[in-house]
Amino acid sequence: MPSAPEYWFPAKRYGWGWGLPTRWQGWVVLIVYFALIGITIRVAPPNYHLSTFILLVVLYSLVLIAVCWLKGEPPRWRWGKD
Template sequence: MSPTRDYWFPAKRYGWGWGMPTRWQGWLVLLAYFVMLGATIHVFGPDRHMGAFILVVTLLSLVLVGVCWLKGEPPRWRWGDD
């Protein structure tokens, strides 16, 4: 298997960042993120605990970006076919 096929998250074709997962591990990470996001909304609804809600959503999102950084293609600006 080539090294590029080991990435869980491929680079976006245009812009900076990652696209949708290409491996089951990436899909599992994305599913876990959305499940924990839903639990956060249920426990710390923005109408009840705005500060805690923002903190937890920020932390969850930072963890997701960290996983993408470690297990995705190296990020750089892309202009399409290159």
Template sequence: MPRDNDYWFPAKRYGWGWGLPVCWQGWALVAGFVILIAAGAATILRHSPNGFVAYALLLTVLFTGLCWWKGEPPRWRWGGD
């Protein structure tokens, strides 16, 4: 099956999900996610640990949604394809 060059995240070879990004947009998304989590930890965590958990959960859901949208369709893989 030919690879679509529009994917930011390729499917993992084993298991379910996505691997490391293959283009700058994917790397920018990962870097932005890490920066936002770190900034939230530095600011929100001091005042409200539960607020930080909610913030991190929201960012994780958004990040996963973007991976789903811009990544290869996820399915369980055993390494043969």
């Protein structure tokens, strides 16, 4: 009997997308995401390297969305009572 998948990121109760992580792996991903943004602010400050900063933050965000897509509950629009 297969067990239910253990999602790192649960679906939001209202709307589309994912909420805060419920597993330690999800928290690690989220901490690394914010750490990378912090490092980018130090290395390529937005007031000096705006295009580089924006490009890197978009790249980090796309990777975060990909991880949420792969390791999170399947996304769909929710109205609160699921």
